[in-house]
Amino acid sequence: MAGKGMRCLSEAMRGLSLGAPTCRTVPVRTAPLISRRSMATEAPVSNITRSVAEQWTPITTVPVTVHAFPTLEPRSLETYSAKHLYLPLRRDILHLAVVYEGDNTRQGTAQAKTRWEVAGSHRKVRPQKGSGRARVGTKQSPIQRGGGKSHGPRNRDFGTSLNRKVYDLAWRTALSYRYRRGELIVTEDGLDLPLPEDFLQQAQDGLLTRELEDAFIQKYVGEMLGAMQWGKAHGRTTFITGDERMNLFTAMEVAGENGTALQLQDVDVKDLLETGRIVMERSVLKEMIRQHRSDLVSSIVVPGMKHLKEPALGTVLYPLPKSPVA
Amino acid sequence: MRHLPRLRGAVSASLCCSSPTHIRTTAVAAVATTSSSTKTQSLQRRNLSTSLPRCDAVEAYAPPQGLKPPPQGWKTAVRPDKITDPAYEPAQDGLGLEEVGGLDGWWENPANYGTGRQWVGYGPAEKVIDPAVLEVAVYRALVEAMIARGGVKTLTARMFAVSDSLLGSEWGPETLTTTTVQTKLCVGSNGALEFKSTPPEPQLEQKVTEEVDTAATAKQEAEPTEGANETEVLEEAREEVEVKEAVEVQEEGLTEGPISSETAQALLKEIGHEWKKATIKDYVFKYFVAKRIQKLTGHIIPDGKLVAINTAGTLLREVVRPPKAKKLVEEIENKQLFQSLPNVRVFPRRVTPIDKEKMVGRWKVIREELERRGLPVIGTANIDNAIEKKWVTGAK
Numbered sequence: 001m002a003g004k005g006m007r008c009l010s011e012a013m014r015g016l017s018l019g020a021p022t023c024r025t026v027p028v029r030t031a032p033l034i035s036r037r038s039m040a041t042e043a044p045v046s047n048i049t050r051s052v053a054e055q056w057t058p059i060t061t062v063p064v065t066v067h068a069f070p071t072l073e074p075r076s077l078e079t080y081s082a083k084h085l086y087l088p089l090r091r092d093i094l095h096l097a098v099v100y101e102g103d104n105t106r107q108g109t110a111q112a113k114t115r116w117e118v119a120g121s122h123r124k125v126r127p128q129k130g131s132g133r134a135r136v137g138t139k140q141s142p143i144q145r146g147g148g149k150s151h152g153p154r155n156r157d158f159g160t161s162l163n164r165k166v167y168d169l170a171w172r173t174a175l176s177y178r179y180r181r182g183e184l185i186v187t188e189d190g191l192d193l194p195l196p197e198d199f200l201q202q203a204q205d206g207l208l209t210r211e212l213e214d215a216f217i218q219k220y221v222g223e224m225l226g227a228m229q230w231g232k233a234h235g236r237t238t239f240i241t242g243d244e245r246m247n248l249f250t251a252m253e254v255a256g257e258n259g260t261a262l263q264l265q266d267v268d269v270k271d272l273l274e275t276g277r278i279v280m281e282r283s284v285l286k287e288m289i290r291q292h293r294s295d296l297v298s299s300i301v302v303p304g305m306k307h308l309k310e311p312a313l314g315t316v317l318y319p320l321p322k323s324p325v326a
Numbered sequence: 327m328r329h330l331p332r333l334r335g336a337v338s339a340s341l342c343c344s345s346p347t348h349i350r351t352t353a354v355a356a357v358a359t360t361s362s363s364t365k366t367q368s369l370q371r372r373n374l375s376t377s378l379p380r381c382d383a384v385e386a387y388a389p390p391q392g393l394k395p396p397p398q399g400w401k402t403a404v405r406p407d408k409i410t411d412p413a414y415e416p417a418q419d420g421l422g423l424e425e426v427g428g429l430d431g432w433w434e435n436p437a438n439y440g441t442g443r444q445w446v447g448y449g450p451a452e453k454v455i456d457p458a459v460l461e462v463a464v465y466r467a468l469v470e471a472m473i474a475r476g477g478v479k480t481l482t483a484r485m486f487a488v489s490d491s492l493l494g495s496e497w498g499p500e501t502l503t504t505t506t507v508q509t510k511l512c513v514g515s516n517g518a519l520e521f522k523s524t525p526p527e528p529q530l531e532q533k534v535t536e537e538v539d540t541a542a543t544a545k546q547e548a549e550p551t552e553g554a555n556e557t558e559v560l561e562e563a564r565e566e567v568e569v570k571e572a573v574e575v576q577e578e579g580l581t582e583g584p585i586s587s588e589t590a591q592a593l594l595k596e597i598g599h600e601w602k603k604a605t606i607k608d609y610v611f612k613y614f615v616a617k618r619i620q621k622l623t624g625h626i627i628p629d630g631k632l633v634a635i636n637t638a639g640t641l642l643r644e645v646v647r648p649p650k651a652k653k654l655v656e657e658i659e660n661k662q663l664f665q666s667l668p669n670v671r672v673f674p675r676r677v678t679p680i681d682k683e684k685m686v687g688r689w690k691v692i693r694e695e696l697e698r699r700g701l702p703v704i705g706t707a708n709i710d711n712a713i714e715k716k717w718v719t720g721a722k
Contacts, residue, residue: 062633063609065616072626073448073494074617077610086633182628196443198393207395212429219433220443227445318610 062086062179063317066282069187070194070224077318078282081311083296084289085184087169087176094177097170097269100162112152115140165295167269172292174272175285183277191241191281193248195220214254221255231258235276240267240284264288286314392440396429449624450497450584457646458590463622464615464642465597466506468519471614493617503585507593511601519604519638584622602639619645680704 061079068075118140125136142150178184199216202208208216225231237259239248244263252261262271264284272278280288290313297310406416417423433439454460474492497503510522585593606612612635616627625645627635635641651657655674664670683689696703715721 059633061609063613063629065613065629068448070445071448072620074613074620077613079609180630182630184628184630196393198440202393202395207398209396209400209429212396212432216433216439219439223443224445228447318613 058082059086061315064179064186064282064285064314067185067187069191069279070228072185072228075188076316078314078316080289080314083311084172084293084313085176085179087173089177089180090169090173093166093170093173094269094273096162097167097174098273100160100167101268101270103158103160106158108156108158110153111155112149114150114152115142115148118146118148168292168294170269171272172289174269175288178272178278185277185279186282186285187279189242189281189283191239191248191279192245193221193251195247195251217251217254221251222258225255225258230277230279236260238262238271238275238278240264240278240280242281242284242287282314289313392437394438394440396432396438400429402428447624449620449622453624454584454622455648456587456590458587458594459584460623460625460646461642462503462507462585462590462593462597464619464638464645465511465601466503467615467618467622468511468601468638469506469509471611471618472511472519472521474614474618475608475611493614494621497584497622500585500589503589504593507597511604513600513604517603517605519601519606602637602642604638605636606638606641607636615641 059082062082062085064078064080064085065074066076066078067073115138120139122138122140125139126133128135136144139147141147175184195217199208199220203213222231225237226233230237236257239252239259239261240263241248241261242264245261249261252259259275264287267288293310298308301307406414454463470492474490511519512522514520606615609632612632616632620626623645627641627644631644635644648660651660653674655672658664658672664672680689683692693703702709
């Protein structure tokens with residue numbers, strides 16, 4: 001103890017001395033040479049720094065192959081901006097969008113009657129005293145059988161709000177997620193399911209009952225999507241078209257275990273995240289992105305300022321329009 | 327369907343497909359059931375368009391082949407509770423009935439369902455999975471895509487048609503693959519893929535020239551009028567080329583399927599490895615290669631993967647890589663893991679107590695004893711949990 005006290009005192013005296021620095025600094029203790037680490041164990045210098053010669057060029061556009069359906073023959077090639085179809089995965093934004101959609105989908109029509117809404121007389125059920133039983137005011141009381149419900153569900157709007165730019169970003173993030181995983185298949189316009197001609201003829205002639213029709217479609221579509229590895233065993237398929245296509249929508253209604261068909265106006269972000277793959281027409285993809293790019297375009301024009309140019313939507317690379325000139 | 331009012335908007339006119347001119351008249355199939363008891367069902371009709379699909383994939387349309395409708399006059403029996411006749415007595419067996427059975431599983435019979443309804447994709451009927459054949463196919467796809475890219479770059483209708491037909495052609499005779507593979511590819515000065523000798527091998531050049539001539543002949547025969555659509559001319563030229571190719575193949579008497587594994591192994595020695603280092607960046611070229619690979623092997627390379635593929639070697643790896651195993655046990659089997667460990671065994675599912683008894687040969691005895699005592703072999707049969715448990719927990 002004495003030693004410690006003496007050390008403190010000597011330190012204090014040194015601090016007060018004239019030779020002490022005005023700004024007190026932490027003394028750096030230099031280790032003796034013997035205890036220093038040997039250079040043999042030093043990690044090698046990492047080579048993660050890039051060479052200046054290799055300039056980093058980020059991907060600005062991504063290709064989209066347009067297929068024929070159902071052969072899946074590649075027919076043409078388009079490019080979309082990376083801001084449309086090659087966004088990084090943001091699960092938080094997708095979660096926001098799905099919750100927002102779920103909230104706005106709720107009907108909110110549940111309602112239970114309160115004691116003020118239950119019909120009946122408000123007469124006192126029995127005298128206040130003398131019956132030997134509990135006092136009861138009215139039979140609408142929540143503690144009575146057939147009485148009103150206290151704190152029951154009421155009609156209300158469960159809808160929440162989400163900034164439009166966030167929602168649009170979520171939409172394109174969902175598309176990008178599908179694109180990166182190879183689960184976004186774009187087809188030519190006019191996507192429909194070709195049912196066999198002889199079947200359609202017999203159906204038109206009234207030779208088949210509804211049950212037989214359904215059974216045929218179920219078998220045919222199941223076998224077809226199974227062969228394409230698009231069926232139930234491979235996570236089902238969502239088809240998205242611009243308007244209703246009779247055969248496709250009927251077939252997917254009948255053979256719902258293998259997938260579903262939606263019109264563009266019925267599609268949500270959640271639909272894009274469900275099932276094994278998304279199959280859509282090229283014009284649907286274009287329209288979908290056009291409707292959800294509020295964070296990329298600006299309607300504000302300031303004179304003298306450079307207007308932010310929005311990325312092009314679906315530039316055709318091959319075949320170029322009117323390119324093959326004889 | 328979910329609708330969000332804020333997001334609901336009229337679909338632009340460009341989305342609604344106009345009726346094509348080449349299809350037949352559209353009619354809704356009005357399907358009335360002949361069932362006497364299902365009057366309400368007869369009012370329900372399926373919406374089915376009998377027109378051809380509104381896409382160009384008409385060739386995939388299955389031709390009518392042996393679809394057999396059920397015999398007409400088919401009646402469904404009236405449900406017993408709907409019968410008003412007091413003298414009705416339900417049959418005890420099917421012996422006295424005129425006809426028994428229903429239409430369930432009518433299409434399961436191949437004689438009724440017909441044949442030739444299999445899906446025909448763009449490529450061979452079965453995916454090529456042999457690594458050697460796949461490597462040859464990728465090499466051939468690169469060579470032919472380079473030729474096609476050169477053809478397209480010239481921006482002439484003839485070369486355009488030729489390039490298109492070249493990309494869409496089958497494997498062809500084996501000599502064609504050999505010729506293509508003998509064309510050497512190398513890495514150019516800028517790292518891109520190049521032909522070692524420019525122009526490419528004479529035989530290959532001759533093949534392309536022949537196709538160009540065929541397309542030109544087809545075009546001359548077509549005699550395009552002033553109002554003729556350019557695409558129609560191209561279609562005709564393409565068809566001509568395809569027909570000629572088919573005839574040539576028939577004459578040679580060779581199949582158009584993928585080459586054998588042995589042939590591929592032999593060809594691989596000629597190919598070498600230098601070409602794998604070449605960079606591929608052009609999207610159109612990648613598209614050509616991917617299309618050709620799909621036609622030759624049946625492997626579809628998605629766009630999202632194509633973006634990340636920048637060298638020929640990466641492309642090859644992407645095609646050859648087997649699909650990811652769905653179960654852990656499959657992965658372990660594929661990789662031949664734990665083979666050398668005597669005390670490790672891998673089971674495809676949970677090892678149940680019954681399995682353990684079976685392993686030691688005791689399950690047979692246990693089952694016999696349980697059966698002798700009239701106790702359930704598996705499960706608890708109708709024996710509930712102890713009633714006291716309900717009293718203690720207060721569960722309803």
